[in-house]
Amino acid sequence: MTEPYDLITMGRIGVDIYPLQTGVPLAQVETFGKFLGGSATNVAVAAARLGRRTAVISRTGRDPFGDYLHQALRGFGVDDRWVTPVAGLPTPVTFCEIFPPDDFPLYFYRRPKAPDLAIHPEELDLAAVAAARIFWITGTGLCEEPSRAATLAALEARDRRGTTVFDLDWRPMFWGGEGGASGAGGATGEAARAAARPYYEAALRHATVAVGNVDEAEVATGLRDPKACAEALLDQGVELAVIKQGPKGVLAVHRDGRSAEVPPTPVEVVNGLGAGDAFGGSLCHGLLAGWELEPMMRHANAAGAIVASRLACSSAMPTAAEVEEFLAAR
Numbered sequence: 001m002t003e004p005y006d007l008i009t010m011g012r013i014g015v016d017i018y019p020l021q022t023g024v025p026l027a028q029v030e031t032f033g034k035f036l037g038g039s040a041t042n043v044a045v046a047a048a049r050l051g052r053r054t055a056v057i058s059r060t061g062r063d064p065f066g067d068y069l070h071q072a073l074r075g076f077g078v079d080d081r082w083v084t085p086v087a088g089l090p091t092p093v094t095f096c097e098i099f100p101p102d103d104f105p106l107y108f109y110r111r112p113k114a115p116d117l118a119i120h121p122e123e124l125d126l127a128a129v130a131a132a133r134i135f136w137i138t139g140t141g142l143c144e145e146p147s148r149a150a151t152l153a154a155l156e157a158r159d160r161r162g163t164t165v166f167d168l169d170w171r172p173m174f175w176g177g178e179g180g181a182s183g184a185g186g187a188t189g190e191a192a193r194a195a196a197r198p199y200y201e202a203a204l205r206h207a208t209v210a211v212g213n214v215d216e217a218e219v220a221t222g223l224r225d226p227k228a229c230a231e232a233l234l235d236q237g238v239e240l241a242v243i244k245q246g247p248k249g250v251l252a253v254h255r256d257g258r259s260a261e262v263p264p265t266p267v268e269v270v271n272g273l274g275a276g277d278a279f280g281g282s283l284c285h286g287l288l289a290g291w292e293l294e295p296m297m298r299h300a301n302a303a304g305a306i307v308a309s310r311l312a313c314s315s316a317m318p319t320a321a322e323v324e325e326f327l328a329a330r
Contacts, residue, residue, distance in 0.1 A: 004131040005079070006052040007284050010154060011040030011138040011169075012116050013058040013083065014092035015065045016313060022098040022270065026107070029097075036072035036314040037094055038116065039169055039277055040138050046281020046303065046317040048077045052288065055079035057124070057154075059115035065091035066115075076314065082125065086115040098311075101269040108173065117147040124150060126157040133162050134284050137207075138169040139216065142199040152199075155206035163287050166203050166238070167280060168212030170196075170219050193219045204236040211242040211283060213276075226251050242283065242297075244276065250301060252293045260293035265305040265330060274313025275304035281317065302326050 016037030019029040036045065044054040056078055060066030062085035069091065073080040092114045095107040110117075119141075129135055135158055141151040158164055175192040200220040204210060210220070210233045217229035220236070226243040230253040233241035243251045249263040282303035286296030302323050310316035318326070 003053075004133055005055050005128065006132070006288055007044060007047045007054040007134045007136060008057060008129060008132040009040040009044045009054070009136040010057040010119070010151060011136075011141045011167075012038035012092075012114070013041045013056065013060060013069055014038045014094055014110075014114070014116075015068065017093055017095050018271070018312060019096070019098055020311075022100060024097075026095060026097050033312065034068070035312045036069055036076070038092075039140070039167065039280075040136060041073070041078075042274055042277035042313050042317070043136055043167070043280040043284070044078045045073075045076045045314045046278045047284045048281075049317040050281060050285040050303075050320050050323075052281075052285060053079075055082060055128075057082040057119065057129075059084050059086050059118055061085065061089050061091035061115055062087050063091055065093065072314065084123070086118045089113055089115045089118065091115065096271075096273055098271050100271070102272065104271060104273050106273070108171075110174075113144070117141075117144045119150040120146045121150045121153040124154055124157075126154065129154045130158050130161055133288060134165060135162070136165045136167060136280070136284065137203065138167045139196065139200060139203075139212075139219070140169050140171050140174055142196070142203060143171075143174040148199060152202060152206075155203060158206065160206060160208060163209060163284075164207045165209040165211060165280075165284070166200075166207035168200070168210060168216035168220055170212070170216040197222070201236065204233065204238060207238050209240045209242065209283075209287070210238045211244070211280065213244040213246065217243055227253070244279070250279075250297050252297050254293065258293055260297050262294060262297040262301055265298075265301045265326075267305045267309040269308045271311050271313075272308050274316060275308040277313060278307040278317055279304040282323070285320075298327065299323060302330075
């Protein structure tokens with residue numbers, strides 16, 4: 001086998017179709033840009049831009065958009081060997097509206113089923129998953145079969161080797177409730193959270209790091225106070241809990257008693273989508289480098305802020321030099 005990857009992510013991939021006009025409703029937008037997208041994929045891109053060797057486990061449709069995603073991954077230096085086509089399912093497309101500074105509605109086109117939810121356990125390269133320095137999974141990967149079984153199988157095969165990150169990644173429209181799962185529209189509110197919580201708890205038993213905002217942490221813990229969420233995640237088995245608090249910054253709490261609370265880095269926001277994925281890629285970079293909590297959170301905040309100041313997600317991910325320059329100017 002080749003040298004272990006610094007990071008393997010598993011989860012969503014798709015095409016982001018973003019308006020090239022801001023402050024305009026989607027119905028009135030005339031020009032769009034096409035970008036590689038999907039949270040797990042963007043995290044792999046973000047870490048690759050910081051110099052890490054990364055790969056993605058996902059699936060696309062057997063169509064021109066799927067071809068584009070392979071080309072884009074290779075262009076970013078992300079290994080696409082485990083991104084495979086699914087006959088009969090279209091590559092997902094996501095549209096957004098851009099109303100800075102804090103309103104960015106998303107419109108997911110993932111029906112009748114997203115190919116990235118058609119990952120089967122028997123297709124996984126479990127040896128590579130187990131060997132990776134960091135393995136990253138998402139909450140969305142748990143929302144439907146066979147992706148759910150594949151995600152849990154990968155976690156079990158890894159058996160807490162190295163660092164295993166659970167991105168709590170809460171997308172209520174992909175979960176159960178009256179509307180069914182993602183193929184039927186999903187549901188919001190407590191019914192969806194209740195459907196997701198047992199699977200979140202199962203994944204947390206295999207994770208060493210949990211990261212998410214307060215809404216996402218609530219799905220896993222039933223709590224909303226950031227410090228209480230962090231403690232509850234530690235109680236569920238992780239070694240490091242990272243809670244993103246929006247305007248209040250980010251809180252990181254380690255099982256060994258260390259903690260850091262870092263304020264956000266102010267920027268003029270163009271598009272807030274993708275900032276969390278840049279944060280995730282930087283978090284992996286810092287974990288691999290063995291950084292202390294505070295500098296790791298500052299670097300991750302800076303990476304997210306840089307992406308928030310740009311239009312796109314994947315192509316907006318900063319290099320190490322850009323983050324260093326950004327931090328030096330603050």
